[in-house]
Amino acid sequence: MAHFQDLTPCSYVREWEPSSLAVGWLERGHAYPQGTVDEKFFKALLRLCGNPWQPPVAFAGIHVCSLCQFAGRLAGTSYFGAGGAAGNANVFIPGETKVFIAPTMIVHYIDAHGYVPPMEFQEAVLKCPEMRSMAYLKAIRALGFSLRVTEPLNPL
Numbered sequence: 001m002a003h004f005q006d007l008t009p010c011s012y013v014r015e016w017e018p019s020s021l022a023v024g025w026l027e028r029g030h031a032y033p034q035g036t037v038d039e040k041f042f043k044a045l046l047r048l049c050g051n052p053w054q055p056p057v058a059f060a061g062i063h064v065c066s067l068c069q070f071a072g073r074l075a076g077t078s079y080f081g082a083g084g085a086a087g088n089a090n091v092f093i094p095g096e097t098k099v100f101i102a103p104t105m106i107v108h109y110i111d112a113h114g115y116v117p118p119m120e121f122q123e124a125v126l127k128c129p130e131m132r133s134m135a136y137l138k139a140i141r142a143l144g145f146s147l148r149v150t151e152p153l154n155p156l
């Protein structure tokens with residue numbers, strides 16, 4: 001998995017690099033902020049990561065936790081049930097001026113490794129509309145993600 005410093009342009013999706021900021025791309029050997037987070041934030045993030053909207057872009061590779069001593073390959077799966085989203089999904093959270101891109105593995109980093117994401121990301125998660133809702137897609141587009149939406153919109 002790639003490593004990006006928090007709040008730096010996320011080149012994981014090259015076309016969107018100018019509109020996006022990386023959050024939670026942790027890798028062993030790189031320091032990261034540690035502490036505790038509000039449970040409300042964690043639950044909101046868990047909900048968004050459980051069924052994240054994914055743009056019509058092919059993401060290569062699978063996210064493996066390099067911070068775990070042994071369980072890295074399986075880490076995160078229990079949050080979403082068997083065959084869940086953890087592993088190779090990313091979550092796109094509209095912020096004030098840019099879109100935050102985080103791997104869904106971020107919930108595992110917070111829960112198991114004490115990672116504390118930037119405050120502006122936490123605030124954006126609490127404000128984020130339901131995944132796939134019209135409000136969500138509008139927010140993402142307004143921040144410069146010109147997207148061809150290939151799946152039906154959530155009527156809510």
Ligand SMILES: [Zn+2]
Nearest residue numbers: 065067068075
């Ligand atoms: Zn881990």
